[in-house]
Amino acid sequence: PMGHEFTSLVLALLQVGGHPSKTAPEVIEQIRALDGDYSFETYFSLSCQNCPDVVQALNLMAVLNPNIKHVAIDGALFQDEVEARQIMSVPSIYLNGELFTQGRMSEEEILAKLDTGSSARDAEKLKAKDAFDVLVVGGGPAGAAAAIYAARKGIRTGVAAERFGGQVLDTMAIENFISVKETEGPKLARALEEHVREYEVDIMNLQRASQLIPAGEDGLHRVQFENGGELK
Numbered sequence: 515p516m517g518h519e520f521t522s523l524v525l526a527l528l529q530v531g532g533h534p535s536k537t538a539p540e541v542i543e544q545i546r547a548l549d550g551d552y553s554f555e556t557y558f559s560l561s562c563q564n565c566p567d568v569v570q571a572l573n574l575m576a577v578l579n580p581n582i583k584h585v586a587i588d589g590a591l592f593q594d595e596v597e598a599r600q601i602m603s604v605p606s607i608y609l610n611g612e613l614f615t616q617g618r619m620s621e622e623e624i625l626a627k628l629d630t631g632s633s634a635r636d637a638e639k640l641k642a643k644d645a646f647d648v649l650v651v652g653g654g655p656a657g658a659a660a661a662i663y664a665a666r667k668g669i670r671t672g673v674a675a676e677r678f679g680g681q682v683l684d685t686m687a688i689e690n691f692i693s694v695k696e697t698e699g700p701k702l703a704r705a706l707e708e709h710v711r712e713y714e715v716d717i718m719n720l721q722r723a724s725q726l727i728p729a730g731e732d733g734l735h736r737v738q739f740e741n742g743g744e745l746k
């Protein structure tokens with residue numbers, strides 16, 4: 515039995531065979547551009563609901579960049595390793611033999627942690643953007659809906675979110691979304707992102723806003739971000 519990781523295996527086979535990933539093109543570009551050697555090991559369990567996202571993110575990174583390797587390890591079958599490394603929770607991710615992180619992580623979060631210059635570059639990118647007509651701060655269901663409604667009116671719309679998907683990413687079973695009998699949190703979060711991307715919305719993920727500065731003489735409100743960036 516492969517539990518939740520059966521999907522990861524099938525997806526990895528498809529991607530090795532050249533099947534395109536649904537990951538955003540700029541993230542794929544950033545993965546391809548990573549230099550240095552990265553050897554990841556992920557310890558998972560078959561009942562862990564947060565593990566497939568991490569396993570699939572690292573598998574994709576390994577497919578896209580020849581300098582990245584990934585081994586996914588079922589902890590139940592390698593108890594001696596689990597004990598030697600004193601692993602208490604899954605997923606536990608090791609990079610080049612050292613503990614890298616524990617818990618659910620998206621490709622973008624992994625990239626941000628690997629690429630230490632990325633936050634300064636992000637700040638510069640934010641500063642260089644033209645003013646938005648509507649800037650939504652937050653990318654949960656509410657933020658996604660606000661962005662879609664604004665963009666449908668043809669106005670320049672952006673979403674800046676610390677974690678696009680919001681709390682929906684933290685839950686598996688969703689059974690009370692009227693007309694959808696049952697779905698899963700990460701699936702709903704992906705659908706939200708796909709829907710927002712149907713429109714011309716600039717999604718700026720992993721950006722934590724720190725301050726709102728009300729409009730001055732130029733009539734533009736400003737939002738400052740923890741990485742030093744700013745949007746108008």
Ligand SMILES: Cc1cc2nc3c(=O)[nH]c(=O)nc-3n(C[C@H](O)[C@H](O)[C@H](O)COP(=O)(O)OP(=O)(O)OC[C@H]3O[C@@H](n4cnc5c(N)ncnc54)[C@H](O)[C@@H]3O)c2cc1C
Nearest residue numbers: 652653654655656657675676677680681682685688722723
């Ligand atoms: C474990 C769990 C199970 C749940 N189960 C269900 C369920 O079965 N059914 C159901 O209907 N609801 C469920 N919920 C609740 C549901 O997830 C929330 O009601 C819903 O996500 C709220 O949407 P939202 O867009 O208002 O806020 P959130 O989903 O909280 O989104 C907030 C957004 O704002 C961002 N943000 C916050 N601060 C900043 C900042 N300073 N700068 C930039 N971005 C920021 C966050 O990163 C996120 O993108 C569950 C929640 C949890 C945690």
